[in-house]
Amino acid sequence: MFINFWYAAARSSELRDKPLRVRMLGQDFAVFRDAEGVARCVSNICIHRGAALADGKVVNGLVQCPYHGWSFDGEGRCRWIPSLGRTATLPARARIDAYPTIERYGIVFAFLGDLPEAERPGILEIPEWDQPGWTFDHYDFTLRTNYERSIENALDPAHTEFVHPAMGHQGAEEGYRVPEFQIDKKTWGAGTMLEFEPPPPRGLWRLLRKPGTKVVSGSGFHGPSHVWTYVHITARAFSHQYIYHTPVDELTDRVFFVNARNFLTHKLFKKGADRRSMAIIEQDRGIIEKLEPMFTTDSATDQLSVRADALSMHYRERLREWTAKGWRVDTEALARERPHARAVTIPCPARREQPGWVLDNIPLRPTPTQEAR
Numbered sequence: 001m002f003i004n005f006w007y008a009a010a011r012s013s014e015l016r017d018k019p020l021r022v023r024m025l026g027q028d029f030a031v032f033r034d035a036e037g038v039a040r041c042v043s044n045i046c047i048h049r050g051a052a053l054a055d056g057k058v059v060n061g062l063v064q065c066p067y068h069g070w071s072f073d074g075e076g077r078c079r080w081i082p083s084l085g086r087t088a089t090l091p092a093r094a095r096i097d098a099y100p101t102i103e104r105y106g107i108v109f110a111f112l113g114d115l116p117e118a119e120r121p122g123i124l125e126i127p128e129w130d131q132p133g134w135t136f137d138h139y140d141f142t143l144r145t146n147y148e149r150s151i152e153n154a155l156d157p158a159h160t161e162f163v164h165p166a167m168g169h170q171g172a173e174e175g176y177r178v179p180e181f182q183i184d185k186k187t188w189g190a191g192t193m194l195e196f197e198p199p200p201p202r203g204l205w206r207l208l209r210k211p212g213t214k215v216v217s218g219s220g221f222h223g224p225s226h227v228w229t230y231v232h233i234t235a236r237a238f239s240h241q242y243i244y245h246t247p248v249d250e251l252t253d254r255v256f257f258v259n260a261r262n263f264l265t266h267k268l269f270k271k272g273a274d275r276r277s278m279a280i281i282e283q284d285r286g287i288i289e290k291l292e293p294m295f296t297t298d299s300a301t302d303q304l305s306v307r308a309d310a311l312s313m314h315y316r317e318r319l320r321e322w323t324a325k326g327w328r329v330d331t332e333a334l335a336r337e338r339p340h341a342r343a344v345t346i347p348c349p350a351r352r353e354q355p356g357w358v359l360d361n362i363p364l365r366p367t368p369t370q371e372a373r
Contacts, residue, residue, distance in 0.1 A: 001025045001147075001247045001329045002322050003346055003364070004113030005223045006123045008244035008256040009041055009275040011140065012106050019063050021054030025112060025329055026249045027346055027362065029099070030054040032074075035061025040074030041110040043345045045098040046359040050343055053096075072096055076350065092355050096261050097348035101277075105129060106138065107244065107256055114325070114347040121188040124226035128260045135265040137273055139257040141281060144289045147225055147245045147253040148319070150297045151287050154219050154227045154243065155315055157181070157194060158308040163283050166276075167198045167215075178308040186219070190314050191220015193230065208263060209238050221315055223323065237263040250331055251294060257281070333363040 002025075009022045009031050019032040021044060023208060028044035030053040042063065044054050051067035058064070062071040062079055069082040069114040076098030078090055102123060109123050128134045143150055153159060158178050161168035169176060181194045193216055200211040209215070216232040225245040232238050244256040259277055296316060299304060305313055322328065334344075344362045 001250065001317075001331070002224045002327045003327075003329065003362075004111075004115045004322075004327045005121060005225065006102065006109045006111050006226065007246045008107050008254075009101075009110045009246070010108045011138075011256070012039070012103055012108055015039060015108065017058065019054045019056060019058060021052065023248045024110070024246055025346060025362075026056065026247075026331065026334070028052065029110070031057075031108060031110070032058045032063050032065055033061075034074045038074065039101045039103045039106070039108040041099045041101050042072060042074070042076055043348075043359070045096070045343050045345065045359060046070055047094070047096055055145075070094075072098075074098060076348065093358055095350075095354075095357070097345050097346050097357075097359070098350070100348070105242075105258055109244075109257050111349075112346045114342055114349050114351050116349060116352065121223055124222040124228060124244065126240075126258060126260060128262075133262050133265070134260050135262075135270075137259040137261075137270065137277060139225055139255075139259070139274075139277060139281065141255050141257070142248070143253040143255060143285060144251065145253055145291065146250055147247040148315075149288055149291055149294065150245055150253050150255070150317060151225065151227055152312045153284055153297060154229060155221060155311045156309070157192075157196075157218075157311070159287070160196070160217075161289055164280055165199075165283075166279075167196075169199060180307075181213075181218075181310075183311055183314055184223070185314070186220075189220055189222040189226075189318070190311065191228065192219060192311055193218030209233050219311070221318075224319060233263070237261075239263075258306060266306075323365055324368055326364050326370070328365040330363040330365045 007024050010020055014020055015033050019030040020273045022029045022031050029041050030044045031041045034040050034258040044052050046053055046065040048070050049067055051065050053063050053065055056064045057065040062073055064071045071080040072078050074094045078094035102109045105126055179194050183190050195214045195216050197214045219229040221227050227243040240260040242258045246254045248254050323348050343359055345359045347361045
């Protein structure tokens with residue numbers, strides 16, 4: 001799990017009158033709307049006595065602790081300590097970590113890290129969102145696995161042949177092979193597109209694609225947890241999927257799935273589209289949740305990779321780069337501590353500008369320079 005990236009925290013519709021408790025990267029956060037209706041995300045731990053802010057209230061746009069009423073704004077600043085009175089000067093350290101947010105595509109994204117704005121990677125954009133002729137289906141679900149395994153599944157062009165019967169021949173075609181492909185590398189990710197010939201279409205699909213015609217499809221990643229998959233059924237019928245994975249913890253992956261399509265867009269076709277999408281999701285689940293080990297590995301010997309695994313292997317390479325920057329959460333260090341003995345939090349951008357924070361930063365894997373000391 002990595003800091004310094006954007007994570008899908010909640011659906012916009014989930015934010016109502018109370019703070020919402022959201023767990024990401026193994027830590028809890030309180031997500032709420034301020035007085036102007038702006039979505040806010042702050043550390044869930046009250047710095048006074050450690051109560052859960054998400055169990056409190058939103059009063060006049062401030063999140064109020066349920067224990068002693070300390071109230072914090074969306075920037076993490078304490079605005080009221082009831083026991084001191086309304087006119088008291090508040091301690092300079094009376095602040096909690098607050099994280100930048102973007103509300104887009106019906107999702108509230110939070111930037112969990114301390115990078116200044118100019119250095120932050122963006123979110124995976126959905127360019128079709130404002131274009132006419134597209135409809136959007138939304139699916140939320142949770143997988144019992146490490147999120148990196150989910151990402152690698154999406155980046156794997158060879159699994160479709162065997163995991164998804166509507167798109168593969170189950171190895172029955174004698175000439176089957178994954179074609180050669182090139183990886184298109186970006187600043188924060190990579191992807192590829194390739195052609196394949198699925199089984200003959202059935203039902204309504206026969207209106208879109210003739211038997212024997214090829215489909216152009218591919219996937220890519222943006223940062224450690226955002227994925228896109230494009231399926232071009234014909235030269236004009238496109239399904240573009242944007243999938244935002246949020247690691248709840250090391251073994252729980254919450255998935256926010258947006259499927260954009262420019263065919264069969266009438267609402268009468270939504271039930272069928274939902275049924276097909278959920279069938280594919282469950283086919284992947286049946287494999288992903290039983291993989292061993294549940295974590296990706298950098299070992300050169302405990303898994304055997306081939307040419308078709310090139311994009312997944314490039315993903316692992318990028319994870320190593322972000323680990324070398326000191327952005328990977330050190331879950332092993334956390335596990336060595338006595339449970340509940342110390343409260344830690346994801347560092348927010350303000351920590352680079354202001355000293356004297358109450359809570360410690362979550363431990364991060366040491367960089368190569370730190371390890372050499």
